[in-house]
Amino acid sequence: DTAVSQTPKYLVTQMGNDKSIKCEQNLGHDTMYWYKQDSKKFLKIMFSYNNKELIINETVPNRFSPKSPDKAHLNLHINSLELGDSAVYFCASSQGDRGGYGYTFGSGTRLTVV
Amino acid sequence: DAKTTQPTSMDCAEGRAANLPCNHSTISGNEYVYWYRQIHSQGPQYIIHGLKNNETNEMASLIITEDRKSSTLILPHATLRDTAVYYCIVRPRGGGTSYGKLTFGQGTILTVHP
Numbered sequence: 257d258t259a260v261s262q263t264p265k266y267l268v269t270q271m272g273n274d275k276s277i278k279c280e281q282n283l284g285h286d287t288m289y290w291y292k293q294d295s296k297k298f299l300k301i302m303f304s305y306n307n308k309e310l311i312i313n314e315t316v317p318n319r320f321s322p323k324s325p326d327k328a329h330l331n332l333h334i335n336s337l338e339l340g341d342s343a344v345y346f347c348a349s350s351q352g353d354r355g356g357y358g359y360t361f362g363s364g365t366r367l368t369v370v
Numbered sequence: 371d372a373k374t375t376q377p378t379s380m381d382c383a384e385g386r387a388a389n390l391p392c393n394h395s396t397i398s399g400n401e402y403v404y405w406y407r408q409i410h411s412q413g414p415q416y417i418i419h420g421l422k423n424n425e426t427n428e429m430a431s432l433i434i435t436e437d438r439k440s441s442t443l444i445l446p447h448a449t450l451r452d453t454a455v456y457y458c459i460v461r462p463r464g465g466g467t468s469y470g471k472l473t474f475g476q477g478t479i480l481t482v483h484p
Binding site: 298314354 | 404406411412413415416419457462463470472474476
């Protein structure tokens with residue numbers, strides 16, 4: 257039973273398209289996150305949601321819009337995709353802010369914009 | 371969150387202990403040391419954390435110096451499957467202005483060879 261699952265695992269799309277990545281966690285956690293890992297392998301937080309409320313927005317372009325319909329889901333919608341959006345996107349969850357303990361990450365969505 | 375410094379890469383023979391150092395000389399009293407690892411093409415995985423005492427779990431041991439300015443993650447009997455990027459993260463446990471945010475540095479690429 258996958259704790260944090262993301263779909264799709266791979267996404268290839270053309271510039272200018274709009275796409276969504278879905279994330280679901282079955283751990284009962286109340287906080288969910290989106291991280292981006294670029295080609296240089298740096299892993300950076302994009303958003304965090306606690307109980308469906310946006311907590312962190314790390315100066316991500318407006319083209320990225322997270323949506324949390326409930327505590328178990330955090331989806332990422334991206335409008336007008338650009339080449340620079342190509343990266344691996346990881347969803348994660350935790351029970352509150354426990355410093356760094358018990359954060360669970362999904363296996364990632366590799367987005368390629370051509 | 372305190373800044374951390376880790377070697378870029380390390381090698382280890384299979385079956386031997388892997389000792390991964392981390393410097394965090396600006397760590398403050400309420401900050402914990404967390405270790406995560408990222409195996410190729412997977413999401414980061416929590417390993418262990420500690421405040422000032424040494425810690426051990428089924429995956430690894432964490433040795434924190436008395437002045438807390440550095441720590442060492444020990445994988446007692448490294449296997450090929452331990453080949454990964456290891457991240458040392460220092461942050462307070464709970465609350466703060468960056469709720470839930472984990473800041474990943476470059477990490478150490480550990481290669482375990484036969």
